[in-house]
Amino acid sequence: xxxxxxxxxxxxxxxxxxxxxxxxxxxxxxxxxxxxxxxxxxxxxxxxxxxxxxxxxxxxxxxxxxxxxxxxxxxxxxxxxxxxxxxxxxxxxxxxxxxxxxxxxxxxxxxxxxxxxxxxxxxxxxxxxxxxxxxxxxxx
Ligand SMILES: [Zn+2]
Numbered sequence: 229x230x231x232x233x234x235x236x237x238x239x240x241x242x243x244x245x246x247x248x249x250x251x252x253x254x255x256x257x258x259x260x261x262x263x264x265x266x267x268x269x270x271x272x273x274x275x276x277x278x279x280x281x282x283x284x285x286x287x288x289x290x291x292x293x294x295x296x297x298x299x300x301x302x303x304x305x306x307x308x309x310x311x312x313x314x315x316x317x318x319x320x321x322x323x324x325x326x327x328x329x330x331x332x333x334x335x336x337x338x339x340x341x342x343x344x345x346x347x348x349x350x351x352x353x354x355x356x357x358x359x360x361x362x363x364x365x366x367x368x
Pocket of ligand 1: 236237238239240263264265266267268
């Protein structure tokens with residue numbers, strides 16, 4: 229999975245996820261990447277924020293501190309607390325359980341847990357909806 233910051237000819241800026249850099253290039257070449265705000269078809273990648281390369285060569289988007297960063301962290305912390313208090317922890321069985329819920333093999337319920345990168349890619353390909361759970365360094 230790769231996250232790009234995109235902007236359209238009218239100046240709207242938003243983030244979008246793609247399976248890979250190649251998937252983005254292919255969709256962009258086919259003209260099917262459109263602005264999430266106005267639907268404009270003239271979308272291009274925004275200049276990248278400073279990124280740190282991980283060992284596998286994947287880059288993660290970062291930004292320097294913003295005055296609202298602390299507020300945002302609080303929101304994430306609250307969100308995480310809400311999810312973890314209301315959902316079932318399924319550990320490394322997240323992909324398996326999310327799939328069962330998606331295909332209605334079990335009753336729908338909130339779950340959270342961990343998945344490998346491969347499992348995450350597979351879930352996305354299967355059209356299963358999920359969100360990353362923020363992991364805050366100073367959580368404890
Ligand atoms: Zn737009």
